[in-house]
Amino acid sequence: ETGVTQTPRHLVMGMTNKKSLKCEQHLGHNAMYWYKQSAKKPLELMFVYSLEERVENNSVPSRFSPECPNSSHLFLHLHTLQPEDSALYLCASSPSRGGASGELFFGEGSRLTVL
Amino acid sequence: AQTVTQSQPEMSVQEAETVTLSCTYDTSENNYYLFWYKQPPSRQMILVIRQEAYKQQNATENRFSVNFQKAAKSFSLKISDSQLGDTAMYFCAFRGLYNFNKFYFGSGTKLNVKP
Numbered sequence: 001e002t003g004v005t006q007t008p009r010h011l012v013m014g015m016t017n018k019k020s021l022k023c024e025q026h027l028g029h030n031a032m033y034w035y036k037q038s039a040k041k042p043l044e045l046m047f048v049y050s051l052e053e054r055v056e057n058n059s060v061p062s063r064f065s066p067e068c069p070n071s072s073h074l075f076l077h078l079h080t081l082q083p084e085d086s087a088l089y090l091c092a093s094s095p096s097r098g099g100a101s102g103e104l105f106f107g108e109g110s111r112l113t114v115l
Numbered sequence: 116a117q118t119v120t121q122s123q124p125e126m127s128v129q130e131a132e133t134v135t136l137s138c139t140y141d142t143s144e145n146n147y148y149l150f151w152y153k154q155p156p157s158r159q160m161i162l163v164i165r166q167e168a169y170k171q172q173n174a175t176e177n178r179f180s181v182n183f184q185k186a187a188k189s190f191s192l193k194i195s196d197s198q199l200g201d202t203a204m205y206f207c208a209f210r211g212l213y214n215f216n217k218f219y220f221g222s223g224t225k226l227n228v229k230p
Contacts, residue, residue: 031216043220050216102215103150106160
């Protein structure tokens with residue numbers, strides 16, 4: 001496999017469930033990201049892991065918990081979500097130090113529906 | 116903080132015609148990168164074109180070109196000879212030269228190419 005792979009592609013969960021989203025990149029990048037994509041809104045950066053730092057958006061609720069065991073894998077653990085958390089969750093990677101221009105490479109996304 | 120504004124939520128164009136998508140941004144930085152990303156329906160987001168702010172020449176990639184006006188902080192995307200496969204959401208994005216992990220996105224423009 002090449003590129004950035006996300007699983008599952010679709011997830012439906014109740015508000016009391018605990019689930020996880022998984023992301024894997026095969027590009028040799030050192031930075032990985034979680035973005036939330038909601039209709040008619042800019043992409044919202046949730047978390048970044050890179051060699052240098054973990055960056056969090058302070059507005060992300062604690063019911064979202066990231067985990068990055070190594071530079072190729074990234075997880076987003078979900079617990080007691082709310083219906084407004086329903087969205088497309090995008091994983092991306094990039095060279096940590098920017099590379100040519102440090103563009104982002106995205107996965108296909110995980111469509112989350114919270115009932 | 117940087118902001119990116121896409122003022123056209125949705126646009127339509129006839130196949131084979133030309134369309135221009137608008138993007139403006141706000142920054143106090145002098146050197147940075149600008150990007151246009153394409154997200155086809157239910158498919159992953161991919162890079163269309165990028166522009167380095169220190170280059171005066173507008174970037175071109177086949178049928179895609181940009182009009183970069185640094186003083187006006189404007190970065191529009193022109194698609195020539197539109198094809199049905201160009202139907203997608205288009206996102207404008209900004210990244211500072213040294214903030215490798217901080218990307219700022221607009222809210223997107225939905226482009227419909229009609230046969």
